[in-house]
Amino acid sequence: MIKNEKEIKGNNFNITRSAEELRTLSFNDHVCIGCGICESTCPVSAITLDGVANIERNYSGIYFSGHDKIKQNNVLETNKSGKLTRLTIDENKCVLCGMCSGLCPANALTLSINDEPIRNIDAYPSYNAYAEIDDDECIYCERCEAACPRDAITVTRKLPDRSKLVTGEIEVIEEECIHCGVCEELCPADAIDVVKTIGEESIEIDTDKCVYCLVCKKSCPVNAIKALCRLCSYGEYDLNDDDSKITGATIIDQESCIKCGWCAGVCPTNAAKIKKAFVGKLTVYPDKCGTCGACVDVCPCNALSFPTTKGAIRAIQIVANDDYCIKCGACARICPNDAIEVTRTGIDYTATDSQSWIDALEALKN
Numbered sequence: 050m051i052k053n054e055k056e057i058k059g060n061n062f063n064i065t066r067s068a069e070e071l072r073t074l075s076f077n078d079h080v081c082i083g084c085g086i087c088e089s090t091c092p093v094s095a096i097t098l099d100g101v102a103n104i105e106r107n108y109s110g111i112y113f114s115g116h117d118k119i120k121q122n123n124v125l126e127t128n129k130s131g132k133l134t135r136l137t138i139d140e141n142k143c144v145l146c147g148m149c150s151g152l153c154p155a156n157a158l159t160l161s162i163n164d165e166p167i168r169n170i171d172a173y174p175s176y177n178a179y180a181e182i183d184d185d186e187c188i189y190c191e192r193c194e195a196a197c198p199r200d201a202i203t204v205t206r207k208l209p210d211r212s213k214l215v216t217g218e219i220e221v222i223e224e225e226c227i228h229c230g231v232c233e234e235l236c237p238a239d240a241i242d243v244v245k246t247i248g249e250e251s252i253e254i255d256t257d258k259c260v261y262c263l264v265c266k267k268s269c270p271v272n273a274i275k276a277l278c279r280l281c282s283y284g285e286y287d288l289n290d291d292d293s294k295i296t297g298a299t300i301i302d303q304e305s306c307i308k309c310g311w312c313a314g315v316c317p318t319n320a321a322k323i324k325k326a327f328v329g330k331l332t333v334y335p336d337k338c339g340t341c342g343a344c345v346d347v348c349p350c351n352a353l354s355f356p357t358t359k360g361a362i363r364a365i366q367i368v369a370n371d372d373y374c375i376k377c378g379a380c381a382r383i384c385p386n387d388a389i390e391v392t393r394t395g396i397d398y399t400a401t402d403s404q405s406w407i408d409a410l411e412a413l414k415n
Contacts, residue, residue: 072145073161074138080304081135081157082349084377087149088136090409095142096149099135147173148409154178154326154377155307155349174401174410176326178308182299186320189297193312193321198351201305202312206297213292217261217278221252225273228252232265232274241265309350309373327376327413328395333369337388340367344380344389353380353389 088098147167150160151174160167167173182193182202189206228250233243240258244251254265261278299320301312312321331352344353344367352374353367367388378391393414401407 071163073164074143074145074147074150075159075161076136076138077157077159077304078135080155082155082307082377082379083135083347083383084154084379085382086152086154086377086413087158090148090152090412092146092148092405092409093142093144095139095144097137097139099137148406151175151406152409152413154375156304171399172401174398174403174406177324177397177399178326179322179324180301180303180306180308180312181322182301182312182316183320183322184299186318187297187299188318188320189295189299190317192315192317193299196311196315197306198309198311198349199305199307201302201307203300203302204297205300206295208295209293211260212257213289215260215278216280217259217276219254219256219259219261219265219274219276221254222273222275223252225271226252227271227273229270231268231270235264235268237262237264307349307375307377309352309375311351311373314372324397325375326397327393328397329376329391329393331369331371331374331376331380332390332392333367334388334390335366337386338367339386339388341385343383343385347379347383349377349379350375 083098085098088096145160147160150158150167154176156168162170168175189204191204191206194202194204228243228245230243230245232252233241238258238260240255240260242253242255261276261280263276263278266274266276308323308325310323310325313319313323333353340355342355345355350373352370352372354370355366356368369389374391376391376393378393381387381389381391396410396413398410
């Protein structure tokens with residue numbers, strides 16, 4: 050945490066902060082995506098991006114190994130507290146202008162003025178980017194939660210009572226049942242409990258679990274089970290539509306969300322909506338790729354992968370999914386072979402009268 054209540058001069062800055070104004074700059078290491086935008090745009094060169102370690106998340110269907118550049122040239126340094134850090138801010142140089150905070154696409158840096166983040170202050174520009182989920186359209190299928198590379202989505206759902214979704218009749222003719230247990234073993238719903246102990250034989254059917262599939266009736270060797278599925282026999286005449294509704298809530302952690310678009314891409318009802326701050330292109334040059342996996346590790350969006358086939362020992366070509374890339378440039382920065390190129394052709398941000406901020410934002414285009 051950097052705090053300042055005094056006058057700061059130097060490097061073409063002459064900023065006076067009165068005692069009534071308190072500026073603080075904080076950094077959330079776990080949110081940082083290692084893109085280096087803060088380092089490259091800081092007007093006083095006060096920020097140094099240290100190592101960029103792999104972002105911890107669930108990998109699925111991808112293969113990666115090597116990470117030589119991460120291990121050799123970008124190993125995370127430890128600060129005095131012993132904790133790993135991704136960047137260092139020189140407090141003697143920092144003028145608390147807020148550029149790093151305003152330009153960080155992951156909101157890892159936050160400049161606050163009197164405890165109010167500048168992203169909430171209209172005078173400061175911010176990216177026009179958002180991620181939201183329409184509760185009226187969401188069916189709580191949890192696909193977005195499973196796909197999110199940042200674990201930023203939480204879905205809670207309440208399922209309907211299963212007994213209200215099926216209807217039927219079932220009974221056991223005790224005097225005919227031989228307690229063989231065949232029905233218990235075959236029941237797909239684990240709704241039957243059979244006691245075979247001589248002298249203590251019994252059979253019980255849990256109608257809350259029973260789905261009236263009639264497997265027990267068909268498999269009973271002595272025809273001791275009588276069952277009927279009303280839906281199969283008579284249709285859905287006795288089902289209430291309200292009894293089949295799934296309710297719940299889907300919450301996006303805006304601190305962790307980077308607006309990559311995976312939630313919108315996998316949503317079957319178009320309930321998830323995403324707007325990205327950067328427009329551009331992700332290009333991979335396979336002939337330069339050394340398949341080290343560094344880019345896969347550092348990408349916060351799961352936009353890069355090494356798909357493998359069954360029996361494959363090692364992937365031979367990197368695959369890029371531009372749809373889910375946020376054009377942060379972390380992959381290009383970490384690639385040891387310059388096999389990745391990220392171009393930003395457009396940036397959507399709120400209006401500002403500050404030419405220095407406009408210049409900084411426009412400079413992000415390349």
